[in-house]
Amino acid sequence: MENGKISRRKAIATVSAGTLGALTFQPFSAFSYNTTKKLAIHGGEKVRNAAWSDWPVWDTSAETDVTEMLRSGRWWRGSGEHVAEFERKYAELMGAKRCLATASGTTALLVAMHVLGVDAGDEVLVSPYTFIATYNVIFMNKALPVFVDTDPETFLINTNKIEERITDRTTAILPVHIYGLPVDMDHVNSIAQKHDLKVIEDACQAWLGEYKGKKLGTLGDLGCFSFQNSKNLPTGEGGAITGNDEEMMDRCHSFHNCGRPFGSVPATSDYPLRGSNRRMQQIQAIMLLSQMERIEKDAEVRLANARYLDENLREIPGIVPCKLVEGENRSACHMYPFRFISEKFDGISREKFIAALRAEGIPCSSGYGPQNKDGLIEEALNSRGYKRLFSEKRLKKWREENYLPGNDQLCREAVTFYQSLLLGTHSDMDDIVNAIRKIYENRKSLA
Numbered sequence: 386m387e388n389g390k391i392s393r394r395k396a397i398a399t400v401s402a403g404t405l406g407a408l409t410f411q412p413f414s415a416f417s418y419n420t421t422k423k424l425a426i427h428g429g430e431k432v433r434n435a436a437w438s439d440w441p442v443w444d445t446s447a448e449t450d451v452t453e454m455l456r457s458g459r460w461w462r463g464s465g466e467h468v469a470e471f472e473r474k475y476a477e478l479m480g481a482k483r484c485l486a487t488a489s490g491t492t493a494l495l496v497a498m499h500v501l502g503v504d505a506g507d508e509v510l511v512s513p514y515t516f517i518a519t520y521n522v523i524f525m526n527k528a529l530p531v532f533v534d535t536d537p538e539t540f541l542i543n544t545n546k547i548e549e550r551i552t553d554r555t556t557a558i559l560p561v562h563i564y565g566l567p568v569d570m571d572h573v574n575s576i577a578q579k580h581d582l583k584v585i586e587d588a589c590q591a592w593l594g595e596y597k598g599k600k601l602g603t604l605g606d607l608g609c610f611s612f613q614n615s616k617n618l619p620t621g622e623g624g625a626i627t628g629n630d631e632e633m634m635d636r637c638h639s640f641h642n643c644g645r646p647f648g649s650v651p652a653t654s655d656y657p658l659r660g661s662n663r664r665m666q667q668i669q670a671i672m673l674l675s676q677m678e679r680i681e682k683d684a685e686v687r688l689a690n691a692r693y694l695d696e697n698l699r700e701i702p703g704i705v706p707c708k709l710v711e712g713e714n715r716s717a718c719h720m721y722p723f724r725f726i727s728e729k730f731d732g733i734s735r736e737k738f739i740a741a742l743r744a745e746g747i748p749c750s751s752g753y754g755p756q757n758k759d760g761l762i763e764e765a766l767n768s769r770g771y772k773r774l775f776s777e778k779r780l781k782k783w784r785e786e787n788y789l790p791g792n793d794q795l796c797r798e799a800v801t802f803y804q805s806l807l808l809g810t811h812s813d814m815d816d817i818v819n820a821i822r823k824i825y826e827n828r829k830s831l832a
């Protein structure tokens with residue numbers, strides 16, 4: 386950046402392919418775009434008129450399996466082979482000993498939490514920068530979600546702030562690899578070990594993301610995934626748990642199948658354990674097996690494009706790409722997140738920036754809000770059950786500690802691109818960079 390203009394040297398720099406191997410980047414070709422043109426939000430020409438790629442993408446070759454399964458009547462996992470096949474293949478892909486398919490990511494979290502012993506009156510340490518399901522499941526278990534502040538630079542739980550929130554009721558840590566970004570799991574696991582806590586990874590957005598060369602969702606006691614329609618591996622609704630402890634995974638299986646005996650869960654009766662129906666259907670598994678054909682290639686394309694955006698967007702004042710936790714780590718790139726620093730854009734609001742960017746033909750959104758202040762929290766804490774389970778003193782302290790400046794800052798500054806934008810071409814990424822450069826150059830007209 387020179388005198389507030391994007392330097393040509395930086396603009397044409399070739400980005401290193403890093404660990405991507407086969408994929409190489411083309412030089413940044415967008416420097417010829419005249420970014421001083423009138424903004425589209427003011428009636429000027431859009432940077433981009435073309436549509437973005439659709440999501441999800443269906444491969445018709447899987448329709449034979451779907452039809453055959455439908456005609457056979459073997460629709461549930463008990464009578465068909467597709468769910469078990471998916472579990473085998475997903476465990477292999479993740480480098481985990483076992484996988485259990487579930488009806489959704491939420492049910493995966495519910496099963497994991499029950500099996501790891503999170504009980505009524507317990508406390509669970511959790512990141513507030515996440516989808517609401519992460520802590521709804523804590524409430525469903527009648528435990529107290531205790532929010533640990535977010536590090537706005539990484540978008541993740543600030544692991545330095547975990548220990549100060551531990552009490553004699555804490556039983557588990559629930560780190561969230563939000564947007565597929567890897568949490569510092571060594572730090573989380575060392576705290577868990579020291580205080581005898583369980584670790585449930587919310588990897589619902591983190592298929593194929595890695596921490597120190599290992600797949601996210603395989604680093605804690607259990608990892609939970611979602612395959613809901615918008616996800617990088619979609620099947621409408623679906624989920625999975627991954628784990629390396631055979632006995633624990635047997636208990637997960639038993640619990641998700643109404644508490645029936647399974648593996649090391651002995652058949653002392655028809656239903657030896659408490660349980661629930663959290664099973665995946667056959668059709669979900671067939672769709673997943675088909676989607677898995679493309680997931681590794683898609684992940685490479687998203688990552689290459691995300692790195693290209695990182696390199697080029699960080700040259701624009703006020704645009705701060707998310708910082709990856711140090712080490713041999715890789716994001717699963719569910720969403721491309723960055724922070725918008727309003728002061729560098731002459732004080733224009735993030736909402737105005739987003740509106741201007743959308744007008745240029747670039748879909749984007751503002752990420753999560755400060756959900757630790759959502760109505761559902763007080764609704765839960767004021768309920769008869771929670772008043773019975775937690776003392777007035779504890780709930781008062783919880784409310785006093787529900788001050789999360791890092792998370793509040795991120796909720797004000799975050800901007801995200803949907804994951805399917807990252808499946809675009811190199812010139813699609815140039816459209817994104819050009820649109821933001823154009824808004825930067827024209828920022829005074831928005832002030």
Ligand SMILES: Cc1ncc(COP(=O)(O)O)c(C=O)c1O
Pocket residue numbers: 489490491492515516518519561563587589590610611612613622623624
């Ligand atoms: C971070 C996170 N946790 C949990 C879930 C819940 O998954 P599902 O929608 O499959 O129940 C989601 C899904 O959106 C998620 O993004």
